[in-house]
Amino acid sequence: MGSNVKRYSIIGAGLAGGVLANALSRNERVDVQVYESALEFSEPRDIIELSHLSLKALEGIIPSVVEALKAKAGASVMDEAHVVLGSGPETGVLIRDLGIRGMVMDRPLLHQTLLSPLAKENFHAGRKLISVEQTASGVVKLEFENGEMAECDVVIGADGTFSRVRDYILQQDAKTHAAHPAGWWECITSVPFELAKAALENEAVDMDREYQWMGDGIYMMQAPSEDRTHVLCVAVLIEKWTPLERKTIVMKDDLKDRLAADQFEHPAAKAIAKLMLNTDNLEAYSHWEHKITPSYARGRVCVVGDAAHTTSLWQGAGGAMALEDAFILGTLLGGVESANDVNDIFKTFDTVRRPRCQRIIDTSRETGELCCRANAEASTEQLGDTLSDLSAHIDAFDELYKLKQFQLQ
Numbered sequence: 363m364g365s366n367v368k369r370y371s372i373i374g375a376g377l378a379g380g381v382l383a384n385a386l387s388r389n390e391r392v393d394v395q396v397y398e399s400a401l402e403f404s405e406p407r408d409i410i411e412l413s414h415l416s417l418k419a420l421e422g423i424i425p426s427v428v429e430a431l432k433a434k435a436g437a438s439v440m441d442e443a444h445v446v447l448g449s450g451p452e453t454g455v456l457i458r459d460l461g462i463r464g465m466v467m468d469r470p471l472l473h474q475t476l477l478s479p480l481a482k483e484n485f486h487a488g489r490k491l492i493s494v495e496q497t498a499s500g501v502v503k504l505e506f507e508n509g510e511m512a513e514c515d516v517v518i519g520a521d522g523t524f525s526r527v528r529d530y531i532l533q534q535d536a537k538t539h540a541a542h543p544a545g546w547w548e549c550i551t552s553v554p555f556e557l558a559k560a561a562l563e564n565e566a567v568d569m570d571r572e573y574q575w576m577g578d579g580i581y582m583m584q585a586p587s588e589d590r591t592h593v594l595c596v597a598v599l600i601e602k603w604t605p606l607e608r609k610t611i612v613m614k615d616d617l618k619d620r621l622a623a624d625q626f627e628h629p630a631a632k633a634i635a636k637l638m639l640n641t642d643n644l645e646a647y648s649h650w651e652h653k654i655t656p657s658y659a660r661g662r663v664c665v666v667g668d669a670a671h672t673t674s675l676w677q678g679a680g681g682a683m684a685l686e687d688a689f690i691l692g693t694l695l696g697g698v699e700s701a702n703d704v705n706d707i708f709k710t711f712d713t714v715r716r717p718r719c720q721r722i723i724d725t726s727r728e729t730g731e732l733c734c735r736a737n738a739e740a741s742t743e744q745l746g747d748t749l750s751d752l753s754a755h756i757d758a759f760d761e762l763y764k765l766k767q768f769q770l771q
């Protein structure tokens with residue numbers, strides 16, 4: 363290997379790490395190794411919704427991937443989503459029609475499709491990173507829990523919300539800026555289409571459409587899934603305690619107190635709550651977020667995806683941001699001549715990405731506050747306008763334009 367050959371290590375093979383590995387592997391002059399702590403992948407929730415902009419970013423890395431996702435992961439266009447008041451005097455009033463937002467697909471199959479182009483010998487499962495050290499010569503040393511060590515020129519941490527690489531970047535400030543519960547938890551289940559249809563008694567429900575129900579201290583969503591053979595039901599509640607873990611199993615009895623069907627007045631929302639109460643051992647996820655992150659990079663070490671900017675789930679933008687990161691960083695690193703240029707590239711990435719991702723974290727939290735306040739003073743029109751304003755910037759993906767400006771300097 364010549365002195366210009368760069369050895370990249372990606373920590374974590376989730377959405378961000380998997381897609382970035384695809385982007386970097388296109389450059390024959392670099393050697394990309396991916397280290398993943400899990401032996402097998404387990405994904406939160408079976409389906410994922412990705413915005414059309416993030417899919418565009420993905421196509422920039424893996425051409426024709428959308429066609430492959432349609433064929434292999436059942437990706438289908440997400441029809442309009444209606445946000446409706448589920449309780450209070452104006453129950454049933456349509457707050458906003460969110461329009462077509464992207465595609466919904468099977469999450470494990472998405473993951474498989476994204477990892478399949480990668481060479482098996484460059485992928486190391488069962489390697490949990492425990493420490494990172496940059497030496498004066500620029501070489502970065504990695505240590506894994508199983509005792510193995512590795513050396514490289516560049517490290518990209520795509521190791522999720524509780525990232526070890528993030529801790530290294532933030533050093534003594536890591537604890538202050540660690541992920542915290544955002545104030546909600548959500549409960550997810552998927553019920554057969556026919557069962558949902560019977561329970562809903564065709565009440566205000568067009569099964570091709572996602573419905574979101576705003577309640578008082580609670581929010582619910584129903585969406586067609588798995589090629590319309592099932593209906594995904596999600597309830598989000600205000601978290602009144604501080605959870606230690608993100609994922610828990612909620613027992614039926616436990617849920618009864620918290621998810622009372624009478625919290626909603628709209629018959630369809632009531633029916634969804636009842637369906638959920640009839641499910642055994644529901645999975646529940648606490649929403650966590652990085653309230654603020656002072657930097658995404660230190661020297662030749664950088665973080666992407668949830669490791670950089672975990673957000674509450676209200677705007678469903680976490681996966682999309684991970685894909686955008688992979689696209690932007692993959693593009694920037696594509697022009698690197700020497701490993702020493704990487705410091706500047708990471709600074710540019712930090713400048714371009716941090717404000718956008720921070721804004722999404724903040725507007726996602728504000729969206730949650732709004733969605734659980736159906737009975738607030740605001741008129742339905744004001745509620746709708748605020749909801750639209752909070753998400754308008756997500757579609758303003760002018761990163762590429764900014765990127766060109768930076769490259770011209």
Ligand SMILES: Cc1cc2nc3c(=O)[nH]c(=O)nc-3n(C[C@H](O)[C@H](O)[C@H](O)COP(=O)(O)OP(=O)(O)OC[C@H]3O[C@@H](n4cnc5c(N)ncnc54)[C@H](O)[C@@H]3O)c2cc1C
Nearest residue numbers: 374376377378399411490491521522667668678680681682
């Ligand atoms: C219930 C739920 C529903 C969601 N729904 C949506 C949705 O519909 N749309 C959307 O856009 N987003 C959604 N999200 C958010 C989305 O899942 C994340 O934003 C996205 O997965 C982030 O990708 P990532 O690659 O950064 O992190 P992850 O997917 O978390 O991947 C991190 C990887 O790093 C590995 N790892 C961790 N620590 C180490 C270590 N020390 N060493 C080596 N490897 C390590 C992990 O095993 C994992 O494979 C949802 C999240 C949840 C919890």
